[in-house]
Amino acid sequence: MTLFVTALVTGLGLGAMYGLIALGFQITYSVCSRVNFAQGSMVMLGAVLGYVLTERAGLPVIVAYPLALVGCALMGMLVELLLVRPFAVRGSEAWLMATVAGGILLDNAVMFTFGNEPRSLPSPLVEQTWQIFGTGVYPQQLLIPLVAVGLAVSLHVLFRRTRQGRALLAVVQNPEAARLMGINTTAMISGSFALSAVLAGVAGLLIAPLLSVHSDMGTLFGIKAFAVAILGGMTSASGVMIAGFLYGLVEALVTTYLGSSYTYIVVFALLIAVLAVRPNGLFGTAALRKV
Numbered sequence: 001m002t003l004f005v006t007a008l009v010t011g012l013g014l015g016a017m018y019g020l021i022a023l024g025f026q027i028t029y030s031v032c033s034r035v036n037f038a039q040g041s042m043v044m045l046g047a048v049l050g051y052v053l054t055e056r057a058g059l060p061v062i063v064a065y066p067l068a069l070v071g072c073a074l075m076g077m078l079v080e081l082l083l084v085r086p087f088a089v090r091g092s093e094a095w096l097m098a099t100v101a102g103g104i105l106l107d108n109a110v111m112f113t114f115g116n117e118p119r120s121l122p123s124p125l126v127e128q129t130w131q132i133f134g135t136g137v138y139p140q141q142l143l144i145p146l147v148a149v150g151l152a153v154s155l156h157v158l159f160r161r162t163r164q165g166r167a168l169l170a171v172v173q174n175p176e177a178a179r180l181m182g183i184n185t186t187a188m189i190s191g192s193f194a195l196s197a198v199l200a201g202v203a204g205l206l207i208a209p210l211l212s213v214h215s216d217m218g219t220l221f222g223i224k225a226f227a228v229a230i231l232g233g234m235t236s237a238s239g240v241m242i243a244g245f246l247y248g249l250v251e252a253l254v255t256t257y258l259g260s261s262y263t264y265i266v267v268f269a270l271l272i273a274v275l276a277v278r279p280n281g282l283f284g285t286a287a288l289r290k291v
Helices: 002-032 039-056 061-088 095-114 139-161 163-173 175-180 185-207 219-232 237-257 260-277
Strands: 130-132 135-137
Touching: 002 039, 002 135, 002 139, 002 163, 002 185, 002 219, 002 237, 039 061, 039 095, 039 185, 039 219, 061 095, 061 185, 095 219, 135 139, 139 163, 139 185, 139 237, 163 175, 163 185, 175 185, 185 219, 219 237, 219 260, 237 260
Parallel strands: none
Antiparallel strands: 130 135
């Protein structure tokens, strides 16, 4: 029972984090059919900025974390401006490699300035454990899925109930019609990349107190999150979040009961099997083509 509870809590926390990062992939893909393959680096950037602003600058968390997310948003907009837009306007797919290269550049820039030694990001939520069915659980582990679900619901409300959200949805549905209606589609696309980076930054800030902060911490998270986005279906935000939880739970259960040596073998074999049956993901739909 103890092992199962541990795996369950760990899986929910990891799944929520994967879901947040993957939701960033889904948002930019829905808006402009492109993604930021430097998304894993945005996870790292959020954690590093959080550490620098709290531990080195001495700012309180309530000030430091929002500033860290602003930094992530600006970096997301910079990625779209410099690494995506120049290629997209020419109809080139080179933005894919450009964002990969951009992520590598960011990781190395942080390594040379921040250092590559793992550092701990202190949090009162990882100082003492709570007992759940005889298993010690950090409050931070419970906070991650709560924040992830809260953000997912907030985004749904934002898109459906606000003017900016409806404008973004209009760009998703028909960019040309949205432009004719006076919507600045360029700003909407840039904003989607900023929002995507913010979601990754939130994931980085949430997971850092449980692990450590270092320059390449986001690489593997970004790869797994992209797998989650494909699994859930790039056209379904809710599907991506559900897939994140499923992925995290399977990963944690396999690691707990079979060992870490089997984790990637089992998880990615299941991923391939699911996509063989559902090529558009568990909750995705095939794109309609006009003929």
